[in-house]
Amino acid sequence: MMKAIRSIHAPDAKLTMAHMYVAFAALFVGASMGLLQTLERSGKFTLPFGIGYYQILTVHGVVLGLVLTTFFILGFMVAVQSKTAGKYTSGERKWGWAGFWMMTTGVITTTIFILLNEASVLYTFYAPLMAHPGFYIGLTLVIVGSWLEGFVIFRRHARWRKENPGERTPLLSFMAVITMLMWLIATIGVAATVLLQFIPWSLGLVDSIDVLVSRTLFWYFGHPLVYFWLLPAYMAWYAIIPKIVGGKIFSDSLARLSFILLLLFSIPVGFHHQLTEPGIDPFWKYMQVILTFLVVIPSLMTAFSLFATFEARGRELGGKGLFGWVKKMPWKDVRFLAPFIGMLWFIPGGAGGIINASNQMNQVIHNTIWVTGHFHLTAATSVILTFFGIAYWLVPSVTGRKLTAKMNRLGIIQTIVWSVGMAIMSGAMHWQGLLGGPRRSAYSEYLGNADTAAWGPYQLAQAVGGSILFIGMIIMLIIFVNLAFFAPKGEEEFPIAEVSEDAGETPKVFENWKLWIGVTVALILFAYTIPFIDIIQNAPPGSKGFRLW
Amino acid sequence: MKMHRFEEIWLVLAAGVIILSMVVTGYQTFALGMGPPSNKETIDPQKVDETAPFDEPGVYQIGENEYEVVMTLQIFSFNPGDIEIPAGSTVHFTMTSKDVVHGFQVAGTNLNAMVMPGHIQKITQKFDKPGEYLVLCNEYCGSGHQLMSTTITVK
Numbered sequence: 001m002m003k004a005i006r007s008i009h010a011p012d013a014k015l016t017m018a019h020m021y022v023a024f025a026a027l028f029v030g031a032s033m034g035l036l037q038t039l040e041r042s043g044k045f046t047l048p049f050g051i052g053y054y055q056i057l058t059v060h061g062v063v064l065g066l067v068l069t070t071f072f073i074l075g076f077m078v079a080v081q082s083k084t085a086g087k088y089t090s091g092e093r094k095w096g097w098a099g100f101w102m103m104t105t106g107v108i109t110t111t112i113f114i115l116l117n118e119a120s121v122l123y124t125f126y127a128p129l130m131a132h133p134g135f136y137i138g139l140t141l142v143i144v145g146s147w148l149e150g151f152v153i154f155r156r157h158a159r160w161r162k163e164n165p166g167e168r169t170p171l172l173s174f175m176a177v178i179t180m181l182m183w184l185i186a187t188i189g190v191a192a193t194v195l196l197q198f199i200p201w202s203l204g205l206v207d208s209i210d211v212l213v214s215r216t217l218f219w220y221f222g223h224p225l226v227y228f229w230l231l232p233a234y235m236a237w238y239a240i241i242p243k244i245v246g247g248k249i250f251s252d253s254l255a256r257l258s259f260i261l262l263l264l265f266s267i268p269v270g271f272h273h274q275l276t277e278p279g280i281d282p283f284w285k286y287m288q289v290i291l292t293f294l295v296v297i298p299s300l301m302t303a304f305s306l307f308a309t310f311e312a313r314g315r316e317l318g319g320k321g322l323f324g325w326v327k328k329m330p331w332k333d334v335r336f337l338a339p340f341i342g343m344l345w346f347i348p349g350g351a352g353g354i355i356n357a358s359n360q361m362n363q364v365i366h367n368t369i370w371v372t373g374h375f376h377l378t379a380a381t382s383v384i385l386t387f388f389g390i391a392y393w394l395v396p397s398v399t400g401r402k403l404t405a406k407m408n409r410l411g412i413i414q415t416i417v418w419s420v421g422m423a424i425m426s427g428a429m430h431w432q433g434l435l436g437g438p439r440r441s442a443y444s445e446y447l448g449n450a451d452t453a454a455w456g457p458y459q460l461a462q463a464v465g466g467s468i469l470f471i472g473m474i475i476m477l478i479i480f481v482n483l484a485f486f487a488p489k490g491e492e493e494f495p496i497a498e499v500s501e502d503a504g505e506t507p508k509v510f511e512n513w514k515l516w517i518g519v520t521v522a523l524i525l526f527a528y529t530i531p532f533i534d535i536i537q538n539a540p541p542g543s544k545g546f547r548l549w
Numbered sequence: 550m551k552m553h554r555f556e557e558i559w560l561v562l563a564a565g566v567i568i569l570s571m572v573v574t575g576y577q578t579f580a581l582g583m584g585p586p587s588n589k590e591t592i593d594p595q596k597v598d599e600t601a602p603f604d605e606p607g608v609y610q611i612g613e614n615e616y617e618v619v620m621t622l623q624i625f626s627f628n629p630g631d632i633e634i635p636a637g638s639t640v641h642f643t644m645t646s647k648d649v650v651h652g653f654q655v656a657g658t659n660l661n662a663m664v665m666p667g668h669i670q671k672i673t674q675k676f677d678k679p680g681e682y683l684v685l686c687n688e689y690c691g692s693g694h695q696l697m698s699t700t701i702t703v704k
Binding site: 052211274275276279358442543 | 552553555556559560563564567570571574575577578579583584585586587588589590591592593594595624648649650652654655656657659660661662663664665666667668669670681682683685686687688689690691692693694695696698699700
């Protein structure tokens with residue numbers, strides 16, 4: 001029997017795995033709710049025990065959008081930082097655990113109040129729907145816990161710089177810092193609305209809430225939230241996948257530049273979720289639309305770098321002609337296949353995102369199920385398939401086990417099942433949305449007219465897709481449990497790519513954090529100061545709370 | 550920092566397409582008045598029934614082929630409902646919410662607006678094609694959200 005060799009310092013590996021257990025438990029709960037939702041909306045199935053559609057929709061959103069993602073991302077970043085910058089000190093690790101337990105306590109608290117049917121407000125918790133204060137307090141703990149872990153990541157990076165003066169910092173550690181910096185700046189918005197508005201109001205300390213202020217603060221956070229999901233996937237695409245295909249990172253400096261651009265342009269754009277709202281000046285909506293379009297640049301830089309890496313490697317292996325290199329990619333290696341399929345899905349996903357953000361075009365699809373279809377391509381396919389692709393090697397690598405050929409094969413099946421299920425479900429959602437079908441609505445025949453009747457087949461297709469995705473989720477859990485507890489002991493590679501010799505020097509300015517934080521804050525102040533003052537100065541009398549479920 | 554020649558071309562093209570999108574979007578919004586609904590008037594959400602024009606919701610003819618619909622949204626209905634207008638009319642909707650946030654969407658048109666307590670929302674549409682249009686709430690507003698609907702009949 002082989003000896004178990006962990007690829008990172010054992011106590012750091014335990015911290016990573018603790019996050020993974022919560023993340024995959026969340027996957028099970030959240031995806032099960034997703035199945036029930038698609039079945040309910042098909043009109044062929046009624047939820048048992050009087051469970052409300054909006055209650056399980058709240059569970060689905062909170063548990064997948066906030067819990068699965070945040071826990072997976074932090075666990076992943078702890079592992080890559082420990083690997084590339086070196087292990088944490090015991091003090092740093094203690095703060096990491098404190099953050100983990102705070103987040104976990106928050107998740108449990110929030111979940112209890114949702115299950116008690118005290119908080120069927122969906123994960124966006126728009127005022128003046130008012131949940132039990134425990135729901136908001138639980139969410140606060142999740143956010144504050146993630147801050148503690150963010151500070152651990154900042155500290156480890158700073159310590160590396162002190163230990164290695166003048167040297168180029170490890171790319172993945174740099175990217176982890178950008179990701180957590182964006183998260184920290186963005187979550188200030190949601191923390192402000194929850195602590196200053198929702199908690200005092202739900203406790204009855206104040207009578208009313210300013211609805212537009214709360215929505216604006218939420219979406220100041222809500223858009224960078226989706227980039228917080230995406231950046232760790234980009235980390236894997238830039239710095240890990242090249243190693244798996246046997247190639248090198250196309251350019252260290254371009255990778256860093258695109259992360260900096262993502263930091264700058266992913267926060268001052270929240271109005272593009274509020275384009276059809278009253279009370280926000282049209283000029284400032286348009287300014288934020290412009291800033292939103294700018295995020296396309298780093299995404300297209302990323303696409304170029306990745307395909308350049310693949311093509312360069314494919315040619316090195318003897319690929320001839322324009323597309324001969326495609327055949328040379330390791331298609332049978334799930335560590336490559338899953339994230340690669342994720343990248344492909346990002347092409348229609350990203351294009352749909354530009355439609356959503358295009359000011360007046362937003363009116364065509366706003367709050368239709370098109371939007372649900374959109375983020376099930378970007379978040380629930382591109383990002384999640386990449387996260388699965390990471391888990392296949394990360395879990396055995398940090399626990400001292402092997403990714404066996406059998407699990408690799410099962411992973412390939414998982415990737416195909418997920419893609420097929422999502423193509424059906426998300427495709428049907430997009431079409432139904434264009435026909436006017438609303439998102440976040442239980443099954444309804446409305447007034448039984450022709451419009452509604454036309455939606456029926458699409459809702460059935462969503463139930464078929466949802467059922468296939470449920471099977472995909474079960475396969476993923478089988479693989480996760482196998483890799484975490486039953487796979488043979490041994491040593492699994494922790495793939496970290498090197499930078500290509502052809503790549504140029506990385507400019508020192510990229511590590512000038514004061515500059516980048518300064519520019520980020522300046523852009524946020526530019527995009528938000530005037531319209532936010534306007535919103536507050538012209539605020540109507542506030543709203544009292546409503547419990548309507 | 551050096552960049553690959555092809556990458557420069559790629560990024561220049563990308564930037565070009567994006568700038569073009571910005572210009573087209575801006576032109577449509579500000580020159581053609583096609584921007585999304587962004588009315589900035591406010592109202593006391595507790596006193597909607599006592600505040601004009603919402604003290605008398607209804608359909609009002611304000612010109613030849615031109616109508617104003619003064620509408621309140623509340624759980625889980627639109628007031629007035631079952632609206633009838635002649636084909637070819639331009640309809641100006643003036644709306645507010647008496648409780649939580651609602652959505653106003655008319656399937657088969659570009660009518661799509663958030664209607665929020667404390668705010669008066671306005672949106673305009675010309676109805677050329679006769680038929681029965683479905684109006685629905687597209688923002689979750691409580692357990693009866695999926696029942697919140699009515700019709701606009703264009704004759």
